[in-house]
Amino acid sequence: MRYLVVGLMLLAAGCGGGDGTTEPNEPEVEGRWNGPINTNVGSGSLALTLTETDGTVTGNGTLSVTGDALALTVTGTYAPPNLSLEMTSAGFEAMNLSGEVSEEEIDGTLNGSGFVNIAVTLTRQ
Numbered sequence: 001m002r003y004l005v006v007g008l009m010l011l012a013a014g015c016g017g018g019d020g021t022t023e024p025n026e027p028e029v030e031g032r033w034n035g036p037i038n039t040n041v042g043s044g045s046l047a048l049t050l051t052e053t054d055g056t057v058t059g060n061g062t063l064s065v066t067g068d069a070l071a072l073t074v075t076g077t078y079a080p081p082n083l084s085l086e087m088t089s090a091g092f093e094a095m096n097l098s099g100e101v102s103e104e105e106i107d108g109t110l111n112g113s114g115f116v117n118i119a120v121t122l123t124r125q
Contacts, residue, residue: 026080027101029057033122035106039115042066046110046120048085052078057085063095083108 034047044065050057059074070092076085083106085097092113097120099108110118 027103028052029078029080029083029101029106032125033106034125035120035122037063037065037110037118037120039065039118041114046122048072048074048122050074055079057083061087063087063089 029050029052032047032049034045037044037046042065044063046061046063048059048061050059055078057074057076057078061072061074063070063072070089072087072089074085074087076083076097078084078101081100081102083097083099083101087095087097095110095112095115097106097108097110099106099120104124106120106122108120108122110120
């Protein structure tokens with residue numbers, strides 16, 4: 001009888017009440033990202049280091065175009081897979097990067113501070 005009771009308890013514990021499905025893993029936005037930038041004034045690169053807590057993104061980075069490098073402060077939001085970042089640098093207008101995050105890439109569009117709908121693909125480093 002004791003074995004029957006233990007067996008029923010184990011069976012009941014394994015039936016946790018869920019529907020048996022799991023949510024797919026959402027891609028992480030945290031980490032280091034880097035990619036090329038091609039603009040009407042030349043090419044360069046965008047490098048970001050991002051952290052995320054409860055959908056709030058912060059970080060820093062560097063935007064290099066035609067040999068000039070700007071230090072960036074980054075703030076934004078992440079609601080997987082959608083990412084919206086504001087990047088600021090002293091003396092320049094804010095730039096916005098909006099796009100989608102996958103495991104290894106951020107595909108988006110850069111606007112502001114002279115950039116208009118510049119396609120950006122950043123790769124996880």
